[in-house]
Amino acid sequence: MIATAPAGYxxxxxxxxxxxxxVKLATAAVHLPRDGLRRLGLNRHTFIADDPDRLVDEPARHVARFRALTGRAPRSVLEIGPGRMVARAAAYAALGCEQIWFADVEDDAPTDVAAYQRVAxxxxxxxxxxxxxxxxxxxxxxxxACGARLLIGPDALAAIPDGAVDLVISDVVLEHVRRxxxxxxxxxxxxxxxxxxxxRHAIDFHDHVGGALNTLRFSPGFWESAWVGRSGLYVNRMGLGAMVAAFQAAGFAAEVTERLVWPGAPPGAAKIHASLHATPAEDRVAFARVETRR
Structure with a gap:
């Protein structure tokens, strides 16, 4: 499916x-406490959602897609970088998943039991x-009670046995992983x-300071620095083709099932740093969903 990004996307x-x-770089420069920033609603690594569609119906679509391809429900599911979407544990359990893992670099999951009860x-x-x-x-x-575990840290996936996961989900996460x-x-x-x-991997390919390509202006030396990493600005600036190639190099067959294309050249497209021009222009989409199979 191909659609055009609306104005102001x-x-x-x-x-x-x-x-x-x-503002982001200044905040990173003074090393403000991360917990304090999060209480102010800044530098969260995922957005907060309280939408029934995202909490229940979206997991149902993931499970339905798995069933359509395999003829059965997934027995196990892993969601990467879920942030507050860990509350979806109750939805996955209700959809028949017996083992549920959530893996994240930091613990941003709700601590209030009411969040999980609401999803149930x-x-x-x-x-x-x-x-x-x-x-x-x-x-x-x-x-x-949902059969779920929350795994935190850079080596979180080490706790999951080989070949244990039927369905892997990431929702606008992979673009934030360092190259x-x-x-x-x-x-x-x-x-x-x-x-x-x-x-099933939903991936944003636009920058995160205005939905365009302005952050492609910066040199790799600056952009890959710890300063930018602390700021919450970081996206890996990989095009769709490079992302698909990374999946293939890891041993997956990868298919782009959805893409949201720019209606024209977005802001920043004419100012891309010279070292990044190797990415074909057709790979510079705003958003895509990539499905992978072992």
Missing amino acids: AAGAPLPWWVKVA ALAAERGLPAPDLSGAGTRDAALA DALPGLLAALARVSAPGGLG
Whole structure:
């Protein structure tokens, strides 16, 4: 499926892109505590969503896609970089997943049990056999009742056995993985994926300071620095073709099933740093979904 990005797609706050970059870099330069920034709603590595579609219906679409391709429901699911979407544990359990893993570099999951109970209630409203979380007093208890585990840290996937995962999900996560770390992550996903397993990866290819390509102006030496990494600005600036090639190098067959294309050259497209011009222009899409199979 190919669609055209609407006007103002992912534009964010109505400020010039360079102002947003400057604010982010200034914040990183003074080393403000990350927890404090998050309480202010800044530098979260994923957005907060309280939408029933994202909490229940989106997991249902992932499971339905797996069933359409394999003829059965997935017994196990892994979501990479879920942030607050860990609350979807109850939805995956209601959809028949017996083993659920969430893996993230930091713990941004809700600690309030009510978040998980709400998802269970939404699943029940849709006629799904939701887990009973009424007796769960802690987040860990709620996750256990769903058959779910939250794994935190750069080596989180090491806790998952080889070939244990039927369905792997990432939702606008892979573009934030550093270029030099992406091959290792995809190799780890290949290790834990079951033969015939399915990966569904939604990937943003625009910058995150206005929904354009302005951050492609910067040199790799600056952009790959720890300063940019701390700022929350970092995206790996890989084109769609490079991302598909990375999946293939890790041992996956990869198919682009959705792409959102720019209606014209987005801001920044004429100012791309010389070292990045090797990426074909047709790879510079705003968004794509890539499905992978072992």
